[in-house]
Amino acid sequence: VEDHWIQTELGDATYLDTEPWRGEALLTYLRKMVFWADVAIEPADLAVLSLLGPRLADDGVLGLLGLGSLPAENTAAPLADGGFVRRMSGPGIELDLVVPRSQAAGWLDRLTAAGVRRAGVWAYEAHRVVGLRPRLGVDTDERTIPHEVGWIGSAVHLDKGCYRGQETVARVHNLGKPPRMLVLLHLDxxxxxxxxxxxxLAGARAVGRLGTVVDHVDLGPVALALLKRGLPADTALTTGGENQVPAVIDADSLPAADITGAGRLAVERLRGGAR
Structure with missing residues (x-):
């Protein structure tokens, strides 16, 4: 995986929200990919304010945003003074307020006055980690493929192409299994x-790499990790540098049982002589 972003379609514009360190490289790449389409690709000086919790459906908050009701998941609505509000998918209510950076401080003040309580980025990161939502470059490495981190379907379309790595994506989907899995670890x-x-580590054997490490208000210290696929949930693990930290896999975070791909089924039928 080289790039990952949140994509928002609004009117005639498409917004891509990616990690700051990938912004310039992605912009350069996309500009090289403009062939026949009449499209302009430009950076946008926007800030993202993430809002979480059931009170986002209160009339006071909706009125401040200029909304009569919450948007449907994975849709966006324009804001009167520029920018937009989008609703993210998942349990509970999560909105992203994407506004011109010069307006961010004013929006924070108005949201606070409407009863929205401020929280630091650590609180959001804890929410993201327990939701098994990886960040590019933190929870991924140079070997990560989309199947390992749950990005098939949400970020990679199997019926569209062409793109770099399409052959690997199709081969793993149809014939194989990803070598690693994204899980939640509970840390000592x-x-x-x-x-x-x-x-x-499992004993002296390396079985994966650690990603984001956070302190969750209910679960304590937790982390995302990419581990060897098929590792049992009760495997005794450690991680860290000089001071090894015991870790336990959250069994509920393990991926669903593998489903044999259509390509593999066809191969097995041929080998078995079935027609």
Whole structure:
């Protein structure tokens, strides 16, 4: 995986929201891909304010946003003074307020006056981690393929092309299984926190890499990790640098049982002599 973004369609414009360190490279690449279409690709000086919780459906908050009701999941609505509000998918209510950066401070003040409580980015990161939502470059590495991190369907379309890596995506989907899986780890909180990129060990054997590490208000220290696929949930794990930190896989975060792809079924039928 080289790039990942949140894409929002609004009127005649398409907005791509990606990691800051990938913005310039993605902009350069997309400009090279303009052939026949009448399209302009430009950076947008926008800030993202993420809003979480059931009170976002209150009349006071909706009125401030100029909405009569919550948008449907994965849709967006324009804001009167520029920018837009989009609703993210998932349990609960999550909205992104995407506004001109010069207006961000004013929006924070108005939201606070409407009863929305401010929280730091650590609170959002904890919400993201327990939702198994990886970040490019933190929870992924140079070997990550979309199947490992749950981006098939939501970020990669199997019926569209062409794009770099399409052959690998199709081959794994139809014939094989991804070599790793994204899981939630519970960490021992009695020692120093490990860091993203630290190896995850089963005994002396490396079985994966650590991603985002956060402290959750209910679950304590948790982390995302890419582990060898098929690793049992009760495997004793450690991670960290000089001070090894015990870790336990959250069994509920394990991916669903593998479904044999259509290509593999066809191969098995041929090998078995079926027609």
């Amino acid at each position: 909180g009695s020692t120093d926190r490990p860091a993203p990129g630290d190896p995850v």
